[in-house]
Amino acid sequence: MRTDTAPLVRREDYAPPPFWIRTVELTFDLDPAKTMVINRMTVERNRAVPAGPLRLHGEELNLTRVLADGQSVSFRHEPGFLVIDNLPEGDFTLEIRNTCCPEKNTQLSGLYTSGGGFFTQCEAEGFRRITYFLDRPDVMAVYTVTLRASQAQYPVLLSNGNLVEQGELEGGRHFAKWHDPFPKPSYLFALVAADLVAREQHIRTRSGSEHLLQVWVRRGDLDKTEHAMNSLVASVVWDEARFKLPLDLERFMIVAVGDFNMGAMENKGLNIFNTKYVLATPATATDTDYFGIESVVGHEYFHNWTGNRVTCRDWFQLSLKEGLTVFRDQEFSMDMVESASARAVKRIEDVRGLRQVQFPEDAGPMAHPVRPDSYVEINNFYTATVYEKGGEVVRMMQTLVGRDGFARGMTLYFERHDGQAVTCDDFAQAIADANAESELARTLPGFKRWYAQAGTPRVTARGRYDAPTRTYTLGLEQAPGPTAGPGAEPFVIPITVGLIGRSGRALPVELEDETPSSATSRLLVLDEAKAFFTFVNVDEPPVPSLLRGFSAPVVLSDGLGDDELLVLLNHDSDPFNRWEAGQRLALARILAAVAGDAPDTLDSAFVDAMRRVLRSPELDAAFKELVLTLPSEIYVAEQLERVDPQRIHAVRESMKAQLAGALRADWEWAYDTLQVTGAYRPDPVDAGRRALVNLALSMLCIDAVARGDEAWPGRAYQRVKDASNMTDRQGALGALLGSHAALAKPALERFHALFANEPLVIDKWFSMQASAPERDGEVFGAVKRLLHHPDFSLANPNRARSLIGAFCMGNPAGFHRADGAGYAFWADRVLELDAMNRQLAARMARVMDRWKQLAEPYRGLAEAALRRVAAHPTLSSDTREIVGRALG
Ligand code: PHE
Numbered sequence: 001m002r003t004d005t006a007p008l009v010r011r012e013d014y015a016p017p018p019f020w021i022r023t024v025e026l027t028f029d030l031d032p033a034k035t036m037v038i039n040r041m042t043v044e045r046n047r048a049v050p051a052g053p054l055r056l057h058g059e060e061l062n063l064t065r066v067l068a069d070g071q072s073v074s075f076r077h078e079p080g081f082l083v084i085d086n087l088p089e090g091d092f093t094l095e096i097r098n099t100c101c102p103e104k105n106t107q108l109s110g111l112y113t114s115g116g117g118f119f120t121q122c123e124a125e126g127f128r129r130i131t132y133f134l135d136r137p138d139v140m141a142v143y144t145v146t147l148r149a150s151q152a153q154y155p156v157l158l159s160n161g162n163l164v165e166q167g168e169l170e171g172g173r174h175f176a177k178w179h180d181p182f183p184k185p186s187y188l189f190a191l192v193a194a195d196l197v198a199r200e201q202h203i204r205t206r207s208g209s210e211h212l213l214q215v216w217v218r219r220g221d222l223d224k225t226e227h228a229m230n231s232l233v234a235s236v237v238w239d240e241a242r243f244k245l246p247l248d249l250e251r252f253m254i255v256a257v258g259d260f261n262m263g264a265m266e267n268k269g270l271n272i273f274n275t276k277y278v279l280a281t282p283a284t285a286t287d288t289d290y291f292g293i294e295s296v297v298g299h300e301y302f303h304n305w306t307g308n309r310v311t312c313r314d315w316f317q318l319s320l321k322e323g324l325t326v327f328r329d330q331e332f333s334m335d336m337v338e339s340a341s342a343r344a345v346k347r348i349e350d351v352r353g354l355r356q357v358q359f360p361e362d363a364g365p366m367a368h369p370v371r372p373d374s375y376v377e378i379n380n381f382y383t384a385t386v387y388e389k390g391g392e393v394v395r396m397m398q399t400l401v402g403r404d405g406f407a408r409g410m411t412l413y414f415e416r417h418d419g420q421a422v423t424c425d426d427f428a429q430a431i432a433d434a435n436a437e438s439e440l441a442r443t444l445p446g447f448k449r450w451y452a453q454a455g456t457p458r459v460t461a462r463g464r465y466d467a468p469t470r471t472y473t474l475g476l477e478q479a480p481g482p483t484a485g486p487g488a489e490p491f492v493i494p495i496t497v498g499l500i501g502r503s504g505r506a507l508p509v510e511l512e513d514e515t516p517s518s519a520t521s522r523l524l525v526l527d528e529a530k531a532f533f534t535f536v537n538v539d540e541p542p543v544p545s546l547l548r549g550f551s552a553p554v555v556l557s558d559g560l561g562d563d564e565l566l567v568l569l570n571h572d573s574d575p576f577n578r579w580e581a582g583q584r585l586a587l588a589r590i591l592a593a594v595a596g597d598a599p600d601t602l603d604s605a606f607v608d609a610m611r612r613v614l615r616s617p618e619l620d621a622a623f624k625e626l627v628l629t630l631p632s633e634i635y636v637a638e639q640l641e642r643v644d645p646q647r648i649h650a651v652r653e654s655m656k657a658q659l660a661g662a663l664r665a666d667w668e669w670a671y672d673t674l675q676v677t678g679a680y681r682p683d684p685v686d687a688g689r690r691a692l693v694n695l696a697l698s699m700l701c702i703d704a705v706a707r708g709d710e711a712w713p714g715r716a717y718q719r720v721k722d723a724s725n726m727t728d729r730q731g732a733l734g735a736l737l738g739s740h741a742a743l744a745k746p747a748l749e750r751f752h753a754l755f756a757n758e759p760l761v762i763d764k765w766f767s768m769q770a771s772a773p774e775r776d777g778e779v780f781g782a783v784k785r786l787l788h789h790p791d792f793s794l795a796n797p798n799r800a801r802s803l804i805g806a807f808c809m810g811n812p813a814g815f816h817r818a819d820g821a822g823y824a825f826w827a828d829r830v831l832e833l834d835a836m837n838r839q840l841a842a843r844m845a846r847v848m849d850r851w852k853q854l855a856e857p858y859r860g861l862a863e864a865a866l867r868r869v870a871a872h873p874t875l876s877s878d879t880r881e882i883v884g885r886a887l888g
């Protein structure tokens with residue numbers, strides 16, 4: 001048993017293991033109540049380190065025997081370990097037999113049951129819940145796995161690698177033997193035994209090799225696998241084309257499981273996925289779901305090289321694989337769309353996510369460097385910082401060395417490190433070494449601070465135009481974020497810039513002493529606390545367009561006023577900054593009203609600008625939808641030192657209502673002209689139109705309900721009843737909920753009746769209710785009632801997230817109540833969950849990260865709830881680490 005006083009693990013304490021495990025032969029006799037595991041290992045001493053006892057990890061296991069070279073040996077137990085002191089000299093074999101109990105494994109880490117089948121999840125430290133092992137990523141072994149189980153109940157038996165043998169056994173049992181030729185760390189082990197069916201596809205890659213692709217799902221779900229398979233084929237093709245990284249396995253499998261803590265897992269050759277990222281039909285999945293499937297299928301597939309062929313030396317290096325693979329899946333999704341505009345839309349969405357989740361994380365009690373220095377529970381460090389900020393760090397490398405230079409760097413990385421377990425430094429070194437003349441190579445020691453220092457850096461920009469010399473001098477200054485720690489040093493910040501004339505003309509961006517060029521966009525590298533850049537041949541006072549494409553994960557303040565932002569919104573050739581300008585105009589108004597410095601009435605300059613965007617003949621619908629969506633309540637809160645969530649909600653809702661009313665004719669026009677007809681296709685153009693139509697419909701419903709007009713809610717209700725795809729149907733239901741229309745209730749009932757047998761749709765049904773805009777505690781009341789709905793279950797992570805996560809994280813105005821009842825609800829659910837699934841509980845606990853920012857009475861009430869959770873006697877170390885950091 002793991003104790004809840006788990007110690008702090010430090011990066012600086014890393015030491016190579018005293019033993020290597022070279023091969024593993026595993027035999028499983030699968031039984032839900034008592035599975036027997038035989039584990040035969042060949043063990044080598046690591047002669048580079050002093051000899052010592054063999055300390056194998058093990059958790060919640062029953063040991064039945066230990067043999068070294070066939071002889072029994074003495075052993076002892078320490079918390080979390082099996083310790084063997086007297087081992088044969090030299091190398092030896094070790095055989096361990098143990099049992100575990102999959103059906104009682106509610107943590108979903110290790111071997112567990114779901115929907116009548118067996119599944120495993122071993123990252124990060126789940127393998128030790130299956131058998132005793134050196135469960136650390138720098139110990140890599142070749143696995144041979146035999147599975148034995150009842151043939152009737154578990155007709156499909158899968159593990160990593162290639163199927164080498166299968167057959168029948170007596171007593172209605174059968175077996176399958178798998179061999180994975182690639183040495184791998186234990187966290188990449190997987191097995192599945194269940195009653196499943198597969199969609200299959202054979203592909204021949206560029207190099208001419210043949211492969212079998214399979215997507216395994218429960219019977220009845222096969223018709224929902226086409227998109228996942230298409231995404232997998234596209235991923236294989238893309239990685240070979242962009243990075244010359246081929247599929248290295250004869251067989252590549254994806255298995256979908258309904259109970260899963262995360263999105264998906266990259267086990268070698270046998271990816272296991274949350275059903276949410278596999279199953280889709282137009283009737284059950286939205287455009288967002290379709291794009292999510294494409295990116296997660298890509299992400300897990302790309303791990304086959306970045307993560308599996310080259311893995312992490314230790315868990316502090318997690319971003320080595322995750323940051324890089326996030327970057328790769330983002331690039332994949334961008335390369336999958338045709339237009340520059342659709343690429344920009346993807347970039348905007350990614351940045352919006354980064355700011356909404358990672359920036360707050362990096363400013364709060366869980367702030368940590370991309371390569372953390374310590375942890376109690378590694379599961380708590382699968383964070384937006386390691387993933388999304390880590391992805392931004394890799395993106396900055398590509399920006400500094402260029403796209404071709406980055407591909408060369410990747411090639412060198414694999415030449416050097418294929419088959420190894422390495423560090424973030426090794427990666428950065430390879431990219432720099434392959435680009436010796438680059439800005440990355442020049443600044444490498446400073447650049448690596450992105451891995452070492454936490455916090456979001458602030459960049460302040462001030463420009464001065466000098467008419468007589470036609471020069472524009474840009475001063476850039478950086479300061480580390482407050483969580484960077486004492487003695488933080490300057491970051492290396494790539495800043496892509498353009499200059500724009502008042503009439504919208506792109507001006508040259510030539511620095512003094514440079515050979516003239518006609519470029520209108522360029523890269524500046526800020527690698528000191530402060531620097532000046534002088535642009536020459538600037539004919540007029542420019543509006544600077546800085547940090548184009550969000551070229552670095554920083555907070556920029558450039559002091560631009562409304563007029564200048566309007567120039568950028570109307571003319572910037574960089575779509576990201578165009579969107580950003582619109583968001584900043586909106587944000588300024590929201591913040592002024594929240595502060596009480598201005599009324600919450602929107603001015604006509606802003607409304608007209610929004611109308612121009614909405615009516616623009618040149619802009620794509622997807623882009624318009626992003627511009628016309630006001631900054632989220634969470635993003636607004638992040639700009640403030642003292643947060644009153646109710647005030648933010650009231651101001652934002654009021655401004656939304658004003659945009660709804662002032663642009664009514666424009667929303668009607670958009671709704672009428674942009675409907676997508678014909679068969680559903682999840683492509684960016686159609687999806688953009690659907691998104692804008694849905695936004696229009698919600699605006700029209702808000703405006704109609706305010707005026708007591710029934711027509712638009714009536715139309716939305718009709719659409720809930722007979723929409724031909726889930727995007728439209730969910731959009732219509734959202735419009736009813738978002739406008740507090742009376743028809744929301746019957747619409748919800750309809751929706752449930754239509755999809756009673758589709759768990760992923762029922763998840764939407766819960767989460768839409770939980771995240772509907774709060775009014776007079778109605779949503780909170782509904783959420784409490786839904787806890788007792790027959791379809792609700794805390795044991796299923798998707799369902800728990802769909803109700804509790806959606807309410808506590810996605811509904812600030814419902815959650816932050818002046819009576820503290822939202823916090824009490826949170827505390828109760830976290831404690832319930834903690835006894836069942838500590839990883840999930842710890843994630844839910846993160847809701848309170850930013851409690852110290854809250855204004856009273858929220859702050860005091862939030863603290864009381866946190867203290868109640870912290871005082872719980874049997875709290876897991878996972879949740880304890882989160883609430884401890886929050887309070888500390
Ligand atoms: N490694 C998985 C991914 O990023 C995420 C994951 C982590 C899944 C831990 C399960 C457990 O693709």
Ligand code: ZN
Nearest residue numbers: 299303322325
């Ligand atoms: Zn990953």
